[in-house]
Amino acid sequence: MIKVKGLSINCLNGVNLELGGISCILGNWGKDKESLISAILGKEKYQGKVEFYVKGVLIDNKEALMLTRVIPQYMEKPNVKASSFLYPFTKVFGGKVKEIMQVLDIEDKYLSEMGDYELFKVYSAPLFMGDVKFILLANLLNSVEEQAKARILKDLIKISKMKNSDLILLIDSAEYVNVCESLYVIYGGRILEEGKEFLHPYSMALLNSRIKMGNKHEKIDVMEIGQPTSEGCPFHEFCNEMKLRKYLWIKCRLEMPDMMNIGEEKVACWLFREEFRQ
Amino acid sequence: MLEYQCSTTDKLNCFSTVVSSNLGILGQKDSGKEDIIYLALGISSLKKGKVLYDGKDIYSLKEEYLNNIRWKKISAVFYNPYNSLNPLYKVSSNFEEIAISHGLEKNASLEIAVEYLKILGEKKEILEKYPYDLSPLEAKRVSIALAMFTDPEYVMIDDIEYGLNDNGRALIVNSLIDLIESSRSKFVILDNDPSVISRLADEFIVLYMGNIVERGNDLREVYHPYTIDLIREELGINKLGIGCPYSANCRFVTPKCEKVRTTKVGNNEVKCIIYW
Structure with missing residues (x-):
């Protein structure tokens, strides 16, 4: 579990969160969510506390970072093969590239030739390297095609259960909140709601x-x-x-x-x- | 009239259609749907077939004639709106540049652009901004106005939801409905979201890895297993099959799929042996 207590950084203002199990943070992507990730990863100085707990025991933040994996908002497609892309991760977290690629059924082709779901599998490979207790998904669902979203979520949930880790989903669509065990709604740096009642x-x-399927030229009440x-x-x-x-x-x-x-x-x-x- | 006659590129396989109404093209990222735009603008290499505008083959036209078609007759909104804008120019200068390069009167064109921006929900002041100052929603609206203000016959829109959240997408869909109803242009909407196509298009084509598998008028009446899987979001990793392009992934696959041809099912044309 990650406990955020009275966090103030950039536009975030005294934010309190308890992120455990499958936790979702819903709201338009903006400076507030970026700052939250920065604070969790210790990239920027902040006021307040960010605490990491494994099986109820408070652990050191530096140790927690080694147990944390982030799947970014935009999956870059460098012109390298999957194995070359993953190799540096094994240097940091351990594990064997070939074996992980085999388990995840990742073809060793250029990332630039991959579809969204295939690319996600490459980006999810570090979740199988070393011990992982915290998985952060940084609004990725916004930038992938519709058909890949549900599968990505399903895979992430499966992996988090398998690895017994907390999954923190930063999302800007209410479409997938049914998978969340806890939900925070954030806007303008403030938590506006806790819970799934909307x-x-x-x-x-x-x-x-x-947007749901509708009639021709039928507008959305928005x-x-x-x-x-x-x-x-x-x-x-x-x-x-x-x-x-x-x-x-x-x-x-x-x-x-x-x-x-x-x-x-x-x-x-x-x-x-x-x-x-x- | 814009017509594709067995147009084949690296990604598209013998794509044929006549654009006679607002057309939705539903396909995933690897469907090759963006080539449909590039072909209409004559900027993609055509391996086989023809692309006709008013009966003339776009690929046999001289560059100067082609420039009279580009943007004046056929324009496009590309998936990343920032790519359509020169980052060194203010939004207004981006409009002016297109107006001048197409022999249009600069000031009148700007006034028209402002009207389109109004329909899209933006104020005149946006013209004074630079592209880097625009939010993704504003950039999308500007790029739509940029494609519309020359009053083209066809407007091709690729992936309107790219970079937008649900709210932005819904607003853009509503704005496009306003534009469709108030302009004489025909729209070709290319998207991977069936709900967007269902609201904007009069007819639809479903593309799977460059091949048409189904076409019809209403996305709530679909027959091809790929279209059904796509709408239900139950897809595997795409592989190209022999005969029916979806046969490598299809749960109903039989050896007969190798000799599939298109049949009429209900109001749709479907490339699937189930309905033979």
């Missing part, structure tokens, strides 16, 4: 943005989600719920609400405050 208007907007605002709730400029309720206008524009419990969910939205529920 209560926050931002979460709802993401959910409604999914609103544009632009850049977050720094004052008040980061989503207030686009929030229809706020626009419908005059009594929320000042609150949402000026004050960021704290997380509040709604059943088993947690949501940071004035709409759910007892005094504003109507």
